[in-house]
Amino acid sequence: MRATKLIELYCAVCHHYNTTLVVEAQRLSNNFCPKFTDEECMTTFIWGIANQKFDVKKCYEFIKDFYEDWFPELPSYQAYSNRICKLSEAFKLLAGILLSGLDLDPSHSDFVIDSMPIVVAGAKRSSRAVAAKEICDKGYCASKNMYYYGIKLHSLAQCRAGTIPLPFLMRPTKASENDLTVGKDILGGVRNMNVYADKCYKNKEWEDLLLATNNISVFTPVKLKKGQDKMFLMDRVYSAAVSKVRQPIESLFNWIQEKTNIQAASKVRSAAGLVSFVFARIAFACLCFYS
Numbered sequence: 001m002r003a004t005k006l007i008e009l010y011c012a013v014c015h016h017y018n019t020t021l022v023v024e025a026q027r028l029s030n031n032f033c034p035k036f037t038d039e040e041c042m043t044t045f046i047w048g049i050a051n052q053k054f055d056v057k058k059c060y061e062f063i064k065d066f067y068e069d070w071f072p073e074l075p076s077y078q079a080y081s082n083r084i085c086k087l088s089e090a091f092k093l094l095a096g097i098l099l100s101g102l103d104l105d106p107s108h109s110d111f112v113i114d115s116m117p118i119v120v121a122g123a124k125r126s127s128r129a130v131a132a133k134e135i136c137d138k139g140y141c142a143s144k145n146m147y148y149y150g151i152k153l154h155s156l157a158q159c160r161a162g163t164i165p166l167p168f169l170m171r172p173t174k175a176s177e178n179d180l181t182v183g184k185d186i187l188g189g190v191r192n193m194n195v196y197a198d199k200c201y202k203n204k205e206w207e208d209l210l211l212a213t214n215n216i217s218v219f220t221p222v223k224l225k226k227g228q229d230k231m232f233l234m235d236r237v238y239s240a241a242v243s244k245v246r247q248p249i250e251s252l253f254n255w256i257q258e259k260t261n262i263q264a265a266s267k268v269r270s271a272a273g274l275v276s277f278v279f280a281r282i283a284f285a286c287l288c289f290y291s
Contacts, residue, residue: 005050006043006047006067006070009043009046009047009050009287010039010040010043012287013039013042013043013046013094014039016094016097017038017039017042017090020093020097021038021042021090021093021094022038023093024089024090024092024093034073035073036071036073036074036075036080036083038083038087038090040071040073041080041083041084041087042087042090042091042094042280044059044060044063044067044071044074045059045084045091045276045280046280046283046284046287047059047063047067048060048062048063049260049280049281049284050284052261054260054261054264055267056080056081056084056267056273057077057081060074060077060080060081081273084273084276085270085272085273085276086272087276088272088273088275088276088279089275091275091276091279091280091283092275092279094279094283095170095279095280095282095283095286098282098283098286098287098290099167099168099169099170099282099286101286101290102166102167102168102286102289102290103166104158104166104168105158105160108158108159108160109192109193109194110158110159110193110194110196110245111156111157111158111159111165111168111193111194111195111196112156112157112159112165112195112196112197112245112246112248112249113154113155113156113157113183113186113187113195113196113197113201113249114154114155114179114197114198114246114249114250114253115152115153115154115155115179115182116141116152116153116155116253116257116263117139117141117144117146117148117150117151117152117153117175117263118150118151118152118153118172118262118263118265118274118278119148119149119150119263119264119265119266120132120136120148120149120150120151120265120266120268120274121148121149121150121266122146122148122149122266123146123147123148125149126138126147126148126149127149129149131149131268131269131270131274132268132269132270132271132273132274133271134271135151135172135174135271135274135275136149136150136151136174136175136271136274137149137174137175137176138175138176139152139174139175139176139177140175142200143250148175149175150175150265151172151173151174151175151274151278152172152173152174152175152177152179152182153170153171153172153262153278154169154170154171154172154173154179154182154183154186155167155169155170155171155249155252155253156168156169156170156186156187156190156195157249157252159196159245159248164248164251164252164255165248165249165251165252166289167252167285167286167289168190169186169190170282171186172278178200179198179200179201180200180201180202180203180206183197183201184206187210187214187216187218188210188214190214190216191214191215191216192214192215192216193215193216193217194216194217194219195216195217195218195219196219196220196242196245196246197218197219197220197246198220198221198246199220199221199223201218201220202220202223206218219242219245220242221238221239221242221243222235222236222238222239255285256281256285259281259284259285259288260281260284260285261281262277262278262281262282265277265278
């Protein structure tokens with residue numbers, strides 16, 4: 001059964017590589033056709049994640065110990081790690097293709113939006129960390145009440161009855177990026193939705209514009225007004241109803257974390273490595289929805 005899953009993964013990667021990903025992975029060098037192919041490299045990394053091998057070294061050792069006869073041209077660990085980084089744009093494109101292919105229900109207009117932290121360095125090191133500084137910085141996660149150095153993963157997902165939402169869009173940004181700013185950008189490109197969000201997305205002027213131009217209604221819990229120390233009963237009822245609809249996106253984030261350990265990126269050292277780290281995990285999460 002596991003062999004079948006690995007073969008299916010390899011075939012899927014080969015299909016997308018030969019039709020689309022090759023544009024991002026092609027080389028202008030004498031080694032444009034390495035013995036250990038890009039398809040094999042991407043497959044082994046995603047397969048490692050699928051088997052709970054959450055950093056490149058553990059993934060490499062897992063493939064070497066159990067699948068060396070499947071991949072006889074597996075290079076040294078250093079060369080393998082470098083290849084994972086060089087394929088960052090290919091992983092990014094693969095994740096985008098798989099996301100766009102998920103089977104959304106066109107008759108269902110309820111969506112949720114939120115973000116989760118991907119931590120490269122925790123609170124103690126957040127002010128002096130420099131890894132992947134091109135795409136990382138220091139930010140604060142209110143839901144976890146912590147400062148960290150890294151990125152945020154923003155997600156817009158379609159609500160589904162009795163199960164976790166289905167991702168529609170996923171976008172990483174620097175940790176300091178304001179959720180409302182990113183939300184404006186994401187929702188500016190979609191139409192005809194009811195979007196349930198946290199209080200940080202509350203902005204009446206923007207909500208009115210979205211409704212008028214994109215037919216998008218944004219629902220957020222009620223904020224206390226300045227000087228108000230107690231919420232009115234109807235406001236409490238409304239806020240509870242909104243929170244109930246948007247709560248499953250936390251379940252989606254928890255599910256992705258359980259499957260891929262995506263929030264723990266402390267062993268990443270470069271921007272390309274972090275891009276591969278994030279998008280290989282998004283690709284695997286999407287493949288789980290396909291199966």
